[in-house]
Amino acid sequence: MIRQVTRFSFYALLASAMTHGLAVASDSGEDAPELSYSTVLSDLDDPWDMAFLSDSTMFFTEKCNGLSVRLPDGEVNRLLGMEDTDGYAATADDLFCHGQAGMNGVAVDPNFEDNRFVYVYSASNQTTPHKNRVLRLRVNDDFTEVSNRTDIVDDIPYKMAESDHPFGDAGAHNGGRIRFSPRDGFLYVTTGDNHQGDLPQDPERLGGKVLRIDRDGNGAPGNNVAEGFDPRIYTYGHRNVQGIAFHANTHWPFVAEHGPWHSDEVKILIPGANAGWDPRPNISGRDDCPDDYCGYQPNQMEGMDPDERMAFMPMTDLDLYPYAIKPAWTNDGLSQGMSSAEFLTGSQWKGWEGRMVVGFLGIGFGDTPVGQRIDVLDIPEDGSRVRDVTTMSLPMSNGRFRSVVLGPEGDLYIAQDEGDIYRLTAE
Template sequence: MIRHITTVSLGAFVASAMIHGVAMAEDSEADIPSLSYETVLSDLSDPWDMAFLPDETMFFTEKCSGLSVRLPSGDVNALLGMEDTEGYSTTADDLFCYGQAGMNGVTIDPEFEENRFVYVYSASNLETPHTNRVIRLTVNDDFTDVSDRVDIIEDIPYKQEDSDHPFGDAGAHNGGRIRFNPGDGHVYVTTGDNHNGEIPQDPTSLGGKVLRVDRDGEAAPDNNEGGDFDPRIFTYGHRNVQGIAFHPDTHEAFVAEHGPWHSDEVKALTAGGNAGWDPRPNVGDRGDCPDDYCGYMPNQMEGMDPEERRAFMPMTDLERFPDAIQPAWDNDGLSQGMSSAVFLTGSQWKDWDGRLAVGFLGIGFGDTAEGHRVDVLDIADDALSVEVTTMDLPVPAGRFRSVVQGPDGNLYVARDEGEIYRIIPE
């Protein structure tokens, strides 16, 4: 069951007003924070992800530029540039962007104080076909440069050729979020299906998966049941996961995943689990599909009822995979570009303390509204239902690519258009 409090119904008991950029909320039943904001950085190029040290030092990636760091003073140092960039301390000419691919996620080693390790996820042309890689870097003492690059995962597939699909250019569906789980100390890596029908259910491919490895890229123990499975695979059968977060109490992993013109999904992961996405042709009562990928069928270029799409090409196919991981939420059957997710923690978030914030890129297709927003999910203990509240955001609507809570307890939100905002609850 999905219990959904929409912004409309919420409006019945929440009076909201925008006063000098401050969203004021009054509510006789729920204790919801008022939100104001500051612009931390602007004029960036497709900011993709952020990661913080305790002193508010912020590493951030730009998809076609590279890795930089914003110091607590506000100064920004450009650390690792991609091909054709200037002004970076170090440049890696094999790192490139094309379409959706480029430099994506960034995370910091839990033992950064000792080892100075940061990690980025990026497309690389060191091999052909090209691949996505998880790259470990060592940051120098004054945060002006990085060195000692080690590619701890080299073989995440990259879409090399264009195909006959929406967004069908090369470089599509990379996943790309990387996060350490404070519960087990391992790094989790989300990947995508490359518009390739075979990849998600292929136990040997790292695409369409969530990987779990140590800081050297070695598989975590007990990821899956073995057999043909690559030992680094934690869960499989995913489409394009761009969000992963860990419950603040249980450390259970939750992913947020783009849907295929329907059904963005949030789900709790279990080791070895199948998320149920299988876009191969000639399975599940489907016939041939364009370029052997049924992901947008049965009508991939025109709008149609999302429910009909779901029946034809389910995001989680419980008929063929009865044990597949069921979603806690499917965005009411719609796809609006669900991207990253983070659990909000701290009393400053009032009733939202412990709830999952989910950012949406927003994409309107057919009769689906664009839906640029950040939602707050109260996930049931069994992770099979949610209550949803939409944040009354004080910032301009846009493609919200990344949501990260900073050490100051505020929510940092990156917009594709070029900003990183600090959302301040009061």
């Protein structure tokens, strides 16, 4: 029998997680920093993620091209390309892109100086149905090649859509962010629900989950999953997590998640807990859902206002799952493509030091997209309700903010789908 994390055990786990660390500014009245920027790279093809070494060496991915590295002197070496790409030291013909899927997240091993490992999340067509995989690669001493590919996770669901599928194309709701925790040294992997109604609550399949694994892809100790769950699962009941970051003080994990045309969410993660997303039919009065996926049903109902939609198809369903993880912030009931997340550290961030930043892709078409921005959240250590939200006044133009990553010097690096990576400096 699959158990829920009870209210008592939920908060007991959270209380045991809190540790002392760096001082975090929380006074919302403190001044915001002055911001300036420089362009790090431009004319890229859908840059998706970045990961840094201490000397500012930057690994980065382009969704439909592959993995590259930018050295401290600005030189760029293209390491691992996907099918039909040119100019890379090596290519992997099974790696491909389609829709939201491709080469997504990248992470550097905390012990890189000893093992030279870097990790990427990518779609692969080695099998049918296709899968998302987490690849471990070894980087050579002069950062010109990678070798020893090991697929440490090879069974993350990928959406194989028929041409008449009612919701999006193949590769949709693909997750894809990977991050090592500074707290425990394990790798966290975010996945999506693939527009498949039964996937988020399925204890055996990895879609709609956050995984917590070791360097070989095994489930990490302390995941607290119930009997019958895949031991790699850390939390379940997710829709499409594209952001994960670790609190500046406690290093506890928080995620940023796309909402179903309402309620993008930020929430703390508790081991073994349910995030509360369940888009299956025949639940709470839902029926006649296209392709057995009720995730958009309220938005197909004329005359239903946002509050009614949230009540009918909530992102976190506390009626079905009373002990689900409650969101700290719901983006004022809007869905605007909440993507990457990071916590700011360093006194140069002034009143924003210790706060969480989230990037938005925005919605809309043509010349008038809505919601493209980076927000700064004053979020309590325990993941309770956000106290304050500030939208950054950015010196560069807005775009689809795909990734926000803190560099080793404390600057915020920003990747936009339009092809640029910027360095945002606070003072």
